[in-house]
Structures are given as C-alpha cells and as structure tokens.
Amino acid sequence: MKNQEVARIFNEIADILEIKGENPFRIRAYRRAAQNIDGLSRDVKDMSEDELRKIPGIGADLAEKIREYATTGALGFYEDLRKEVPSGLVDLLSVPGLGPRTAKMLFEKLGIKDINELERYAREGRLRGLPGIKAKTEENILKGIEMLKRRTGRFPIGRVLPIAEAIIDALLKETDVRQISVAGSLRRWKETIKDIDILAVSDNPSEMMNAFTRLPQCKEVLMKGSTKSSIVTEEGIQVDLRVVEEDAFGSALAYFTGSKAHNIRLREMAVKKGLKINEYGIFDVKTGRRLGGRDEEDVYRLLGLPYIPPEMREDLGEVEMAVEGRIPDLIGYDDIRGDLHVHTRDSDGSHDIEEIAGAAKARGYKYIAITDHSKSLGIARGMSAEEVVEQSKRIKAINKRLRGIRLLSGIELDIRSDGSLDYPDDILKELDIVVASIHSGFRQSRQQITGRLVSAMKNPYVSIIAHPTGRVIGEREEYDVDMDEFLRVARETSTILEINAYPMRLDLRDIYIKRAKEMGISFVISTDTHIDYQLDFIRYGIGMARRGWLEKGDVINTYSYNQLMKRLKYKRAQARPS
C-alpha cells in the first residue's frame, strides 16, 4: 500500500513549506490531503486520476503528484524541496513547543540543523539572546527534547479504555461531579490512543482538580490549574481533565471529541450559515446571541444536520452523508447476541465447554460457537480430525442439557501455507460453522497470501475468514493481501468476514470494513476468547464496526439463532450445483 508513503511525503512537504514560511493555506491543503489519503481503504496506485480527484482535498495538482509518485516511485517537487532544507531541520518540528518559525530562525542565526545540535546549544546557554528567546524558552526547549526522548507513542485502545474508566469511576466516587465523559480519540474508538481526554461538569472544580492529581493512578502531575489539569499514569499515558460550565458541556464535548478535521468541516458550515461554533457554544455572528451548547445534539441541530456518532467523526464523508440526511443507524454496543469465535481447553483455551458457555450466558448471549484450533497449529494443541468429530458429538450432548444458550460446533480451521485446509470436506460439513484463518507464512508474496485466502473462501464449508490481515497492533504488520481481490471473492462466495475484537488485533480494521460494507459483504464481530473475561472484548470490535459505518443488519451475530443458522447454511446452499 503506497498510501502511507504518500501521506508521509505530503506531511513532510507541509513541514518544509512551513519552515520556508509559505502560504499557510497551501500547507493546510497538503496536510488535509495527507490525512485523507492515509484514511483511504483503496491503494492510490490503483486509482485513476478521476478517482483521485474525488478524494476530498485532492485537486488537479495533487492528483498529478500522486500519479507521478505511484508510477515512478519518486516525486520531483519533493526531491527539489528537500534540497532546500536540511532533513534534520524538519525533525526539529517534532520537539514540543518548537515550531517552524523558531526552527528557521535557529538555522539562519546559528546554523542549527538537527536535534543534537539544538540540545548542545541549549545546554550551553547559547540560544538566549536570539530574538524572542530568553532563559525560559531555552529551558522549555530542553524540556521538549527530554519529552521527545521518552515519548511512548500510541497505546492500543484495549489498554487505555480501562484506565480511563477507572479514573472516571474514582472521580465519580470522590467528587461532586454532575456530568463526566471521555472525549478525544478514545470516544471515537480509534484503535490506538495517544492520551486520555476527560470532560466534566462540577459545582466544585478545584475539588476535582485536587482529587484528580491525587489519584493512585497518577505518577506525575504535568500541570494543575483551576479548570484544567494533566497527569501521567504509571503506564506513561497522559490524562487531561477539563471542567466546563454545564451550559457548554455539549459544545465542549463536541469540540474535544474531534476529530480536528471533522470540527473544521462543521465550523466551515457554520460560517456559511452566519454561525460561530467554539467550545463555549454555538453563536449567531450578527447578534452575538448564544443559540445552544448544553447538549452535543445542539451543534448538529443548529447546522441543520442529524446527529453524527463520535465513531464517524473523521471527515471521511460523514459530513456529506449528514447533509443528505443519510447517517446510518450504527450497530449498538448491546446488539450482539453471541460470540462466534471461542476457544476451550480442547485446544489452547482455559475453560471447558460448559464453563465458557456459562460465562457467555451470564453476558446475556443466546449462542456461542466453539471454534478450537485445527491440527496444524501444534503450539495451540490443535485438534486432530477424530478429536473434532468427538468434540462435536460432545457439544450436541451438552446442548441437550443447556438452557438459555445454544452451542454451535465449529473449528478455527488453519489455512496451511500451501493454501490447503486442515480437514477434508466430509469432516467440515458435519460442523455448524467453520472459521478459517492464516497462522503461518506471513511473509509470503501478495499473490501467495491472496491465493490462500481465495481458495479457502471458495470452499463451500468455510463460513468465515477470521482476522483477515493478520496484523498485531504495534507488533506485526498486515500480511500482503490484495484487498480488492479478497473482497471481490468474499462477496462472490458469500463468505463472512470477521472483525476480530481482540484489542491487539482489531482485524479487519475500520477502513477495510467501510469498503467491504459498500460492496455488500456480511460481517461477524468475534472476540477470539481464550479465557472468560475476554468475552468482554466484544465492545472493541463493535467500536471498530461503528467506525466502519456498519449497521445492525450487516453483522450476523446480531441475528436470532434461527436467522443465524439460516445465514450460515446460505453459503453452502449457494455453492451446491443445481
């Protein structure tokens, strides 16, 4: 996928143009284009010039630049630009508090052209005396460099959300909170999170600030003010708490939830309607009168739009959809009726079948599928064909005893590195559900990997492809799937695609979900549970599904048991020669 490369180059162009002091709107155009390309599910190198120009923020010029890069592997404009500014100088912009104007000035006055030189000059006290720089600024630059050095990057949402919830619980318990909510990318359920934003209404803000900075989770207080404080947790995650007036809670929540690009779109619309939106409310520009802001809905209502759920607020077409009144009715966090990817002690899970069934029933589920590993996965104690047959019989017997929940007998079937499957069809056809997935040969060529997935989907008994891209967030890249071909065959064979809710996977990811949905593909949201509490991971999968704009009907494990069984049989019936 060339998209990430193109996005990186456009961002670097924007950095260089900033240092050069170019037109800020031109710079913004590059950044917006970079962001929209990064969020694209199709590879730009497969897109025609016309298709490229349909991407918001891409006009004739940038479409041509993308094409040049996609076809030649280089971009002349970028290469020329890089000759004008030393590459280390661009890195200076990553120092918090140091922007393009300062970077340029440092280069021109002192010849500083990378972070190491900057640090040396600052330590020696040789920055002070430059225009606008005294001891304090010098100190802040050193602090910024320190922060950069121990910057921990982004954390998977599965690690961050529980921390945020624990903090909110503690604040609810210990202080006089009227309203409280997470905001930021966490509220949008992004797969990775940089910091936690919490927004609250309180009669006693200073009490909140005290309680917040004294939390057991707090390792370091970065700043503490009367309505805004920041701390760092044990895990190295920054948490910001802001207290606002009750009348402005809605507009502040919209503002701090973002995304920035989404907010900009809303404010552009507001300007055209003679309105002004900020974190304090929605105002009539002419009269200065405040029109709303208590509830988040006010913001959208006053713009004449339907409410846009946080998970959609990425400026990836949701504003246009809202204008047309076509915001989808997203799947809800309580809509799942069963988990269709669950392991037991028969392979590498921690519970026996009845225990995990009980845990699922306790969560209100109506069914679960037992999908232990097949034999090729030796390290996970994969089951032989005989063992699967035996397990399937056992499940049928247990089903007769169980009340209130049904078990599907299934398998997580390994797609071997040569593309063959672990069991013959006459075993598979006896199972209720077959979840096929890749666990080996991750580095094979695009052609090989895609070929394996395609041949698995063409098997009439393969119901679902689990974790289709194989990525592990922060650890393992996606393997090289030809997504166009993969989705085409999924559609053609009525194969269901899994959204694996395991927090380190979240696979399929949002951008592919959105595209698959447009093609009319069905999904399942599953946890890949190995121990009972992992059943609760389902919400991360739902968050991802909502980011992919899925509705309840797109997801088969929102169906009743009977509907579900009908859908599972559908593919087998399709494939049968008439």
Next chain:
DNA sequence: GCCGTTTTCGGCCCGACTGTTTTCAGTCG
C-alpha cells in the same frame, strides 16, 4: 493548493496559552 446556494477568484476554523512583549508572535489542539 482546494473549492464553489457568496462559482473560476478570493476566500480558507477557532481560541487558549506562553513568553516575550508594551500590543504580539508563535505554538498547540
């Protein structure tokens, strides 16, 4: 550089904070 119920030029989101200033520039989200 993009874009158009203010269409092919002339606009382009909004405010807070900080450190340096004496009215503001730079940076950030």
